Amino acid sequence: MNDKFDKQLQTKHIKPTAMRQLVLQVLTKQKTALSLPELEEIFVRADKATLYRTLKTFEKNKLIHSIDDGSGAVRYALCSEECDCSIEDLHVHFLCSKCNKTYCLNEIPVPTIKLPVGFSLENVSMVVEGICANCR
């Protein structure tokens, strides 16, 4: 059980500390992305900086990806199995204006667009805002 998260962390070359296992566990069971402040609410006894660095470590090692949806706090979600955080792994995110939750729309890739001449692309972010299926 913990072994599962343990392996997962080691696969991404992250030393599996207790805190990291717990954070990974929480992130795993979420259907929507979590921000640092939200994580703080879940781990009331944990230190903000530790949670912050945990997320940063996870992100650096591509266990999670970050989503800046304009909701005020950057949110994080588990990367999917095949994800290596390259351009072709980018997908659309959805922010519900009612429940303020952020969904990964993993099945919807970010559409390709043709940039003006001279502009080169390194990254794309597409955030759709609206009402989610749970709120309607």
Next chain:
Amino acid sequence: MNDKFDKQLQTKHIKPTAMRQLVLQVLTKQKTALSLPELEEIFVRADKATLYRTLKTFEKNKLIHSIDDGSGAVRYALCSEECDCSIEDLHVHFLCSKCNKTYCLNEIPVPTIKLPVGFSLENVSMVVEGICANCR
């Protein structure tokens, strides 16, 4: 000359004060979007709150639109002539990772995407990050 901005403000039902004329003038000559902190650097003697409220007023009255490009500060750019800030006026924005400037790609509308069932759309934001034409 000032008359031009004057009319423009009145068209959008904004009382044309001196500060507002100046801010509009600055926004007009910009080729890239401006954030509140950047505006503060330009108007060193002006008060932050005044500039803040000026931007908010402009935005509410659809003289400018805001762009949250993930650069840390929300940026603002003049709306184009025909813009009434509805869905079909949405366009892609470009953030240069070198000069950190944000461009309105007015000629590139945000692509339509098909959301999962139950999800409804109210707004979309698409930000491309890369190297701009000036920086390459």
Next chain:
DNA sequence: TAAGTAATGCAACCGGGTTGCAAACCTGTT
């Protein structure tokens, strides 16, 4: 001119994010 309304200036505050530093912890070695 006087009253009423809107804009401005100043100060303080909030919240998310980030960092320096010391203590605790882990791991491998003597």
Next chain:
DNA sequence: AACAGGTTTGCAACCCGGTTGCATTACTTA
């Protein structure tokens, strides 16, 4: 078991963009 090195954690402080309350000033109109 004691030690040494490197890593993680906890605590505190800080930064910065954004926002608000409130008193003052400016504008409008009766």
